[in-house]
Amino acid sequence: MNVHFIQHEMFEAPGAYLEWVKQRNHNFSITKVYEYQPVPTTVDDIDLLIIMGGPQSPDTTIEQCEYFNAKAEVSLIQKCIKAGKAIVGVCLGAQLLGTALGAKYERSPEQEIGIFPIALTSNGLLDEKIRHFGSVLSVGHWHNDMPGITPECRILANSIGCPRQIIAFSDLVYGFQCHMEFTTEVIELLLVEEEEFLASNTDNKFIQKPNKIRSYDFKQMNKKLYLFLDKLCQLYKVKQTLL
Numbered sequence: 001m002n003v004h005f006i007q008h009e010m011f012e013a014p015g016a017y018l019e020w021v022k023q024r025n026h027n028f029s030i031t032k033v034y035e036y037q038p039v040p041t042t043v044d045d046i047d048l049l050i051i052m053g054g055p056q057s058p059d060t061t062i063e064q065c066e067y068f069n070a071k072a073e074v075s076l077i078q079k080c081i082k083a084g085k086a087i088v089g090v091c092l093g094a095q096l097l098g099t100a101l102g103a104k105y106e107r108s109p110e111q112e113i114g115i116f117p118i119a120l121t122s123n124g125l126l127d128e129k130i131r132h133f134g135s136v137l138s139v140g141h142w143h144n145d146m147p148g149i150t151p152e153c154r155i156l157a158n159s160i161g162c163p164r165q166i167i168a169f170s171d172l173v174y175g176f177q178c179h180m181e182f183t184t185e186v187i188e189l190l191l192v193e194e195e196e197f198l199a200s201n202t203d204n205k206f207i208q209k210p211n212k213i214r215s216y217d218f219k220q221m222n223k224k225l226y227l228f229l230d231k232l233c234q235l236y237k238v239k240q241t242l243l
Contacts, residue, residue, distance in 0.1 A: 001026040001047045001233055004040065006073060008033045008054030008092060011189040015181035016222040017050055017088075020229050036067045043079045047236060048086040048229075051077070051093030053179070057145060058092075058099040074100045084243070086236040087173045088229075094147040094167065094175030101169055103148025108177075110161030112141035113198070114208030115216045118165045118178055124156035127168060129231040133157070133224050139165075140179035140221070141206075142190060147175045161206045172236060180225040182218050 003026050005014050014030070021028045026048075031037050033054075040046070056068050077100035080087050089097035095105035117138045125131050146164040149155065157166035159178070167175040191198065191210050201207045 001236075002045055003028040003048045003050060004046045005030040006033060006039060006049070006051040006076075006093065007031065008052060008056060008068060009193075010034055011186075011193045012053045012091075013186050013189060014050065014052060015183045015186040016218070016225055017052075017090075017181045017229075019183070019222070020226045023226070024230075033067055033069075039069070039072050039076050041076075043076070043083050043085060046080060046085055048088070048233065049077070049080045051087070051089045051096055053091030053093060053142070056092055058095050058105050070096065070099075081170075081173060084172065084239060086232050088232070089147075089175045090181065091143050091177060091179065092145075094177050095145055097169060097173065097175045098148035098150070098167075101150050101153075103150045103153075105145050105148050108144060108146040108162045108164075110206045111144045111204060112159065112161045112206045113143075113194070114141060114206070114213050115139070116141055116159055116161065116206065118157040118159045120157050121155055123154040123168075124166065127154070127156050129174075129228050129235075130156055130166065132227055137221065137224065138216075140182035140187075140218070141177075142179055143177060146177050172232065172239070174228075174232070180221050183222065184214075184218065187213060187218075 003021050031039050056065055058070050073096055115138050117136050119136050146162050154168045156168055159165050165178045198210055
């Protein structure tokens with residue numbers, strides 16, 4: 001498998017996604033947008049596209065953030081969809097996925113930062129790739145917004161603070177508003193970036209204190225993510241043999 005990452009910020013690192021790639025000996029490449037690297041214009045060498053999160057939104061313009069080109073990323077996603085590639089969008093990446101399919105992202109009912117449970121919907125419990133998550137699973141969160149939805153998509157998981165945590169836009173295209181890729185190292189990067197904000201927060205029940213976030217063991221969550229990715233790649237390979 002050739003896996004390509006779109007990384008928007010140094011502190012929004014691929015974490016467990018990259019660890020999975022290395023454990024499975026997949027080939028990988030990374031476009032580091034924050035270093036002004038342009039996203040690919042062709043998808044021939046991509047089997048799985050993983051678009052990471054960031055503080056931007058799909059509406060952020062180049063004038064507002066000169067290294068972030070939402071239109072270029074949406075174009076890349078659309079090319080991957082048309083070519084039958086596997087795609088995972090995380091947080092901002094999930095919102096860009098929805099945008100590429102004509103769905104407008106929205107503000108989440110609650111801002112969530114920390115470790116909170118998600119619950120699988122009836123569709124989620126039937127989904128072969130994620131039903132091993134179990135009916136309830138504690139996962140990472142770090143967001144204000146949530147993806148838009150299309151008539152064909154299936155909402156697979158939600159939380160008390162956000163009704164769209166995992167969305168299947170198709171059997172090869174998944175959006176994760178939540179962050180199952182968090183590791184101890186990734187969390188430290190985020191905590192440093194948001195240190196002042198987290199220290200000043202006193203009234204939002206969906207924003208945890210740094211020490212609470214640091215105390216969580218991410219390994220179980222990461223392992224469940226790995227199995228999802230294994231299943232996604234297995235389906236992709238099956239579909240490729242039928243072309």
